Amino acid sequence: MFMPKLKKSKKIKLKLIRTKILEQEEKIAPKIGINFAFKIAALLLIAFLSWNGLLAVYQTVAYMSDTESSADNNFTASTLDFVLEVPFDFSISAIEIGGSATKTIDLINLGNNHKYKVRADNFSGGLCDYLNLEANVDGDVPEYTGSLISFDFGPIVFTDPDVWNFVLSLPSDAPESIIGETCQFKFVFWGSQTRNDLPFGMGFSDTEEEDNSIKAKVCYDAETRSKGYWKNHDDVYKSYLPQYLGCNTVSSECIDSYETISNKAKVTQILETDYELSMRNKLRGQLLAMKFNIAHFKIGEYVPPTSIDNLNQIVSQADDLLQQIPAPSDETLEIMKDYLDGLNQDLRFRTCSSSLVKVTIPNGGEVWWVGRAYDLTWTTKNLACPDDSFVSIWYSRDSGATWGNITTSTENDGVHNWIIPLFLEGGTYYVPSHNARIKVVTRCSENLLVNGWDMSDTDFCPPIDYSLITDEEKLQVDQLLAEGILTEADIINREITALPEIVGGEEELPVIPEIEGVAMTTEEIATTTEEVATTTEEDGIIDQIIEAIDSIVDEIIEKILPDELISEETPIEDAQIIDETTIIEEISVEEVPVVEQTPVVEEVPIIEEVPAIEQAPAVEEQAVVAPENVVVENVAPSEPAPADAGVPGEI
Numbered sequence: 001m002f003m004p005k006l007k008k009s010k011k012i013k014l015k016l017i018r019t020k021i022l023e024q025e026e027k028i029a030p031k032i033g034i035n036f037a038f039k040i041a042a043l044l045l046i047a048f049l050s051w052n053g054l055l056a057v058y059q060t061v062a063y064m065s066d067t068e069s070s071a072d073n074n075f076t077a078s079t080l081d082f083v084l085e086v087p088f089d090f091s092i093s094a095i096e097i098g099g100s101a102t103k104t105i106d107l108i109n110l111g112n113n114h115k116y117k118v119r120a121d122n123f124s125g126g127l128c129d130y131l132n133l134e135a136n137v138d139g140d141v142p143e144y145t146g147s148l149i150s151f152d153f154g155p156i157v158f159t160d161p162d163v164w165n166f167v168l169s170l171p172s173d174a175p176e177s178i179i180g181e182t183c184q185f186k187f188v189f190w191g192s193q194t195r196n197d198l199p200f201g202m203g204f205s206d207t208e209e210e211d212n213s214i215k216a217k218v219c220y221d222a223e224t225r226s227k228g229y230w231k232n233h234d235d236v237y238k239s240y241l242p243q244y245l246g247c248n249t250v251s252s253e254c255i256d257s258y259e260t261i262s263n264k265a266k267v268t269q270i271l272e273t274d275y276e277l278s279m280r281n282k283l284r285g286q287l288l289a290m291k292f293n294i295a296h297f298k299i300g301e302y303v304p305p306t307s308i309d310n311l312n313q314i315v316s317q318a319d320d321l322l323q324q325i326p327a328p329s330d331e332t333l334e335i336m337k338d339y340l341d342g343l344n345q346d347l348r349f350r351t352c353s354s355s356l357v358k359v360t361i362p363n364g365g366e367v368w369w370v371g372r373a374y375d376l377t378w379t380t381k382n383l384a385c386p387d388d389s390f391v392s393i394w395y396s397r398d399s400g401a402t403w404g405n406i407t408t409s410t411e412n413d414g415v416h417n418w419i420i421p422l423f424l425e426g427g428t429y430y431v432p433s434h435n436a437r438i439k440v441v442t443r444c445s446e447n448l449l450v451n452g453w454d455m456s457d458t459d460f461c462p463p464i465d466y467s468l469i470t471d472e473e474k475l476q477v478d479q480l481l482a483e484g485i486l487t488e489a490d491i492i493n494r495e496i497t498a499l500p501e502i503v504g505g506e507e508e509l510p511v512i513p514e515i516e517g518v519a520m521t522t523e524e525i526a527t528t529t530e531e532v533a534t535t536t537e538e539d540g541i542i543d544q545i546i547e548a549i550d551s552i553v554d555e556i557i558e559k560i561l562p563d564e565l566i567s568e569e570t571p572i573e574d575a576q577i578i579d580e581t582t583i584i585e586e587i588s589v590e591e592v593p594v595v596e597q598t599p600v601v602e603e604v605p606i607i608e609e610v611p612a613i614e615q616a617p618a619v620e621e622q623a624v625v626a627p628e629n630v631v632v633e634n635v636a637p638s639e640p641a642p643a644d645a646g647v648p649g650e651i
Helices: 008-058 227-231 234-240 264-273 279-297 311-323 330-343 471-482 529-535 541-560
Strands: 082-088 094-096 100-109 114-124 132-137 144-147 152-157 162-169 182-193 205-223 243-246 258-261 348-353 356-361 373-381 389-396 404-411 415-419 437-444 450-455
Touching (some): 082 205, 094 100, 100 205, 227 264, 234 279, 234 437, 243 279, 311 330, 356 437, 373 389
Antiparallel strands (some): 082 100, 100 162, 132 162, 182 205, 205 348, 356 373, 389 437
16 A cells, blocks of 8 residues: 655645635734634644545555455354252151152253252251162162262263152161151252363252151051940940030030040940930031040041041031031031041051150059059150140050059149059059050140050059058958959068957057968868868978967967066966957968858867877867857967867867
């Protein structure tokens, strides 16, 4: 490129222009001042230069240039995006000990193929530590098997589709205390780009999370029983009394909008006597049967296939109908009655409960003595009560076949101090047993529904501490012993038994020690010569009898006679026998036949054929004479008298 040249004529013109400008400056400068002149000069200079530039362009005659273009170019940004879909969630969000629950997550890719990791995170709840997890993708061999809290797998490259199956399991050896516990956690899917071989997490990435919540429950096969069944099985429903039915009248039987059913007579009235009298009574009967079913089979949380409410909610609705003022129409009552009737018809199903009631003490194997105080203890967790709860406590002497009530209402604080009596239920339910169990039944304070129960796992034993029971109970124990209902093995602290007071005296007779092989019941005393002779055939029995009676006579004489009448030098056989009534406590011989009544024995001779016992004199004749006007309630065999001592019965 070259610079243009100006023609001569043009140069002359420019020169003239400059000359004129200078001439004008000389003319106007004095008038407008120096500054204005400079401004005008600057403007003129600019105009001149612009014009000169235009002329220069105009004079350009040639230049060099080049242009290139490409077609069909398309530039797009790379994307990494995916979502999670859950076609199958953990079943009912519940898991039982020894059971499992499954969840399926589909990973849907919306961008470029990527690699990703999967982990479990954000744990909350006491159940999480016990859960195990098996995870696999696309139904292949499990990619992971281990504890839930340790699950962290990958990276793997996405292949369409990626379907993840997660199986949670709760080991069969997990403690029962976790019932009702929950575990909240997240499955976290973290994706990263695959291009350029960047380390995982660098470049494009995406993260998706799936929330999970699962609860440990007790699951079991359950059933319901009809109104007719409950009418005839008071031994089963007794421990679930009292029950409460909605009530819309103000009377002694209706307190706080509930009618109390606390005994067999009232149950029979509702289930049978009054059932056909009205539609309202029919609803009461079916409602009571359902409440017995809920209590006994622990099915309050069961949701029937035809309902969105569980059975606890359904019976609350029935109670509401019975409480309404004014009363609903018979048509409305009949709908609910028929619904409950259908549910009571011997249905069988599987259900789960997250409530936990557990008897901890006694739970089997304990030995608790009648007359002593013990703490009954239990635990409850996650009761389905809108507010507080209370418990009733029951005792069974036959491994749970029948029940006697300890208390119908006590605070649910986990402990109840119990002094074990000889009888419950007003003296009608006998307590001592080798097959005893305790049952704790929980109830909700607001709706009074039975929420759950538990009893001792195995039997325990409450024998009798004779020293701690009342005098009345001691008489009952003695009678039970005599009738063979109790044995000495069922009793402790009864080895020493006091003799009754002497008639007219101030002091008690001495204690008779228990002798091995000699029972303590008067019914077993022999009253004929043949019976006495028979007993002598048992080796060692006579020796024991002689020693016992000898000791008894010594103690009676020392207790009754004045000290001055007896000296150490005076043999017992020569001592004066007093003329007073002597009542001797029970002593009997093993294997002696029992007679219904013990007659007053005046003379019982010992036949000559009785063989002599070593270290004892031969007995030719022996008699026990009862004093006149004295009835001997408990007669003991007397010591055989020496031949020269006469008849030892002049008392």
